[in-house]
Amino acid sequence: MPLQSLMKRLGKMTAKRILEPGSSDTQAVCDRIQSDAVLKKARIHPFSILVALENYKKGQGYQGKTKWEADSNIIHAMDSAFYKSFTVHYLEPLEKNFVIAVDISTSLSSIVPGTSVSTAVAVFASTEANTQVLAYSGGSLIPCSVAAGMTLEQVTAELTPSESTDCTLPMAWATENKKAVDVFIILTNNPIWAFRASPVEALTKHRQKMGTFSKFVMCGLTSIGHAVTDTPDRGVLSICGFDLGAITLIRNMAQGLI
Secondary structure: OOHHHHHHOHHHHHHOOOOOOOOHHHHHHHHHHOOHHHHHHHOOOHHHHHHHHHHHHHOEOOOOOOEOOOOHHHHHHHHHHHHHHHHHOOOOOOOOOEEEEEEOEHHHHOOOOOOOHHHHHHHHHHHOOOEEEEEEEOOEEEOOOOOOOOOHHHHHHHOOOEOOOOOOHHHHHHHHOOOOOOEEEEEEOOOOOOOOOOHHHHHHHHHHHHOOOOEEEEEEOOOOOOOOOOOOOOOEEEEEOOOHHHHHHHHHHHOOOO
16 A cells, blocks of 8 residues: 555554554554655655654544544654655755744634644755745734744744734835845735735835845734735735645745746
8 A cells, every 4th residue: 555545544553453452563664654765756745744754643533433542653653754855855945035924812722623723834944945934913923933844833833823914014024124025925824814904015015125025924823814915916825725735836926937
């Protein structure tokens, strides 16, 4: 069975007792999941591994019909595979300047299906060297220190929920500090924003001051039907939901492929 298919079916295999705690079959699966050679051959994106891990840890399928008790050894193996995948699955750096701004308002305490804010941040911070991570809430930027090599637990600890949302703050920060940014990525799931100015106006001001065609991605981690604004600007993109496809879409936009 291909490795990605195996990871997706771990819950069902555990539920049907094909994989039982301490069995030789379970050990064989764990060894295969975290094998450098197998991971390199499979070329599974780190995000896909993490989604499979989070789904397995839930102990039930999407519809709740199939249930299982997650095996700690399998969880450990998948966690190990996630971190190893950053080195064995070569993701060519785009060599762009990214600012990833994370809304840490209290709305982010809600569950985001299939992913999390810290997951998205960790993937970008680990694959793109020129990434500045900012947290914002309550009308101001919050001190935040996220870098490549940090574990998800460490990233999550930096992104502690706070109050309200103003997604123009990261662009204002970059403009005031004269930092040329190729792509601004805003991660949020708050449908109610308090803008000092419109996001497109803040983006335009940054472009004019820095002399670069900066791009802006508003990524709502839950589908709430939001939109930044109705604009024909090809450098502005709104995304509802977040998965591997969203990462690919953002990378393609950064490269000017779309």
